[in-house]
Amino acid sequence: MDEEITSKGIIGRGMRVLLRAIRMEPFMFTLGALGAIVHSGTTIAGAFVSGAIVDMVVVPSVENGEPALAALAIAVVVLIFVSLLKIAGMISRRLGAGAMQFRLQARHRRLVTRRYLGLPVSWHQKHQTGTLLSNANADVEAAFVPIAPLPFAVGTLVMLAAAMVALFATDWALALVGTLIFPALFLLNVVYSRKMSPRMTRAQQLRAEVSAVAHESFDGALVVKTMGREAEETTRFNVSADELRDSLIRVGRLRGLFDPIMSALPDIGTLAVLVVGVWRLSSGAIGVAEIVSVTFLFSVLAFPVRAITWVLADLPASVVGWERVHGVLKATGDMTYGNGALDREGPARLAFDSVSFSYEDGTKVLRDVTFDVAPGKTIALVGPTGSGKSTIASLATRLIDPDGGVIRVDETDSRTLKHAELAASVALVPQVPFVFDDDVRGNITLGRDLGSSDPDEQVWNSLRIAQADGFVAKLDDGLDTQVGERGTSLSGGQRQRLTLARALAGRPRLLIMDDATSAVDPKVESAILAGLKDSDNPASVLVVAYRRATIALADEVVYLEGGTVVARGSHETLLAKVPGYANLVTAYERAEAERAAEGEFIDDSEVSA
Incomplete structure (x- = not known):
């Protein structure tokens, strides 16, 4: 260029x-x-x-x-x-x-x-x-x-x-x-x-x-x-x-x-x-x-x-x-889409079938990854740094395509779906929250037709599930409050919950959370995950998790090492039978306990930065 x-x-x-x-x-x-x-x-x-x-x-x-x-x-x-x-x-x-x-x-x-x-x-x-x-x-x-x-x-x-x-x-x-x-x-x-x-x-x-x-x-x-x-x-x-x-x-x-x-x-x-x-x-x-x-x-x-x-x-x-x-204009790398559609009824199923992925320099990130997220279930993706968790999150939402294998949503190859169809059913909440220089309402709706007779009620409902309705209600102008460029008027935890509410407002059938609540108090995080299960529009959830409390809330855990699925099962089973998993989870737990002792985590749900 x-x-x-x-x-x-x-x-x-x-x-x-x-x-x-x-x-x-x-x-x-x-x-x-x-x-x-x-x-x-x-x-x-x-x-x-x-x-x-x-x-x-x-x-x-x-x-x-x-x-x-x-x-x-x-x-x-x-x-x-x-x-x-x-x-x-x-x-x-x-x-x-x-x-x-x-x-x-x-x-x-x-x-x-x-x-x-x-x-x-x-x-x-x-x-x-x-x-x-x-x-x-x-x-x-x-x-x-x-x-x-x-x-x-x-x-x-x-x-x-x-x-x-x-x-x-x-x-x-x-x-x-x-x-x-x-x-x-x-x-x-x-x-x-x-x-x-x-x-x-x-x-x-x-x-x-x-x-x-x-x-x-x-x-x-x-x-x-x-x-x-x-x-x-x-x-x-x-x-x-x-x-x-x-x-x-x-x-x-x-x-x-x-x-x-x-x-x-x-x-x-x-x-x-x-x-x-x-x-x-x-x-x-x-x-x-x-x-x-x-x-x-x-x-x-x-x-x-x-x-x-x-x-x-x-x-x-x-x-x-x-x-x-x-x-x-002539840059290559287009992602082609088909004309396939989804039923859009109830939580979606996500399946990885022998998926592999490499960077352009040849570095292998994922090798023969196979697992699935059953409809309505919450799967925790756990693994050490560099094991490929964020890559799986990107593949699940089709920000990138695999080198080999197939990723299916409701038994349909995601590459055969329409772009709008995939975006309407699958939502990603990334590691780093991005907040637009707009008001709270605009940041959540993004100008989308939410398909509701009362869009504001849907916005508030999304905020409630994301445990963000409390601090938003206390803002001077509520939903009309301008949050500044990149949300500078909000704390890190508030920004994360706002981006989660944005994803939930579209009523996704599959929610991918890539360490999306790392700046949130563990109690608030637990309330968020519980709210996702109890909502009127429940979704299947794939969450990249580090905290033991978060992992314990999942229906099942998929443990990765070196880009490969090493084990899957309940948290208690992996903790007892997989030494690498036990060492990793307890290491996270010890680090979190140290941070909590130092007062690093506070419940900022009622605090505005």
């Missing part, structure tokens, strides 16, 4: 991006290009109208000593007409270019965002969040920056072609000046583009790096501040920011060198026209009108020609932005 872009072939690749954009927005491009052509045509016409006015109005008035009022009135009408056409062309050009650019940017932001949502978690884990934000924003903008001056540049090309025809029709010597100046402008643009390409490429890449560093620092603000690493993080950000600054200075320095030259060439052409024109006038080959027209033409070309420079100058950044965006 971060493929290096060099100046080689940059114009050709940039033109392909522009042609692709034109094919996507043909109407708006046509509107802008036609407006630019009308604007260019009236600019050339204005030059020759000015020459005619000098020849037919100014010169006779000077020679006769009195103004030619009739001719002057005609000249005013013609100038007004030409000006109105020029204004109409300018409006059309700007509307077409602006609408085309903003539509393309909006479309591709949506495409990139949809692609992010369609890619598996494993893909996201390999890409920095700051880089992904840059892809969806800065890169999309950069890809279509040349669209703004593109119709103007098209009109300028038409203007230059028409100007050359007009020059040859006027006088060969004046046309010779144009044949020297206009190719020089194009040559300078090409050189400028090639010199600018690597500089713009580096600047675009550094923008993504600065965004990534900033996002990481902000996201880890709590760690940075508690560890006293503010100065180091500031230095790290400054290094990236300074590199971006230096890169943009190099871009500005090159632009500052070429822009005056680009502006000076038409002025040099104007001086050359005056010199050649005086010589041709003295020989009687042309008149004053021709000199005035051509001189005026060269003077008005200075600004439009810059449009070509703008397009070519933005091509390197456009190519970089497009190829980074295109890298996201």
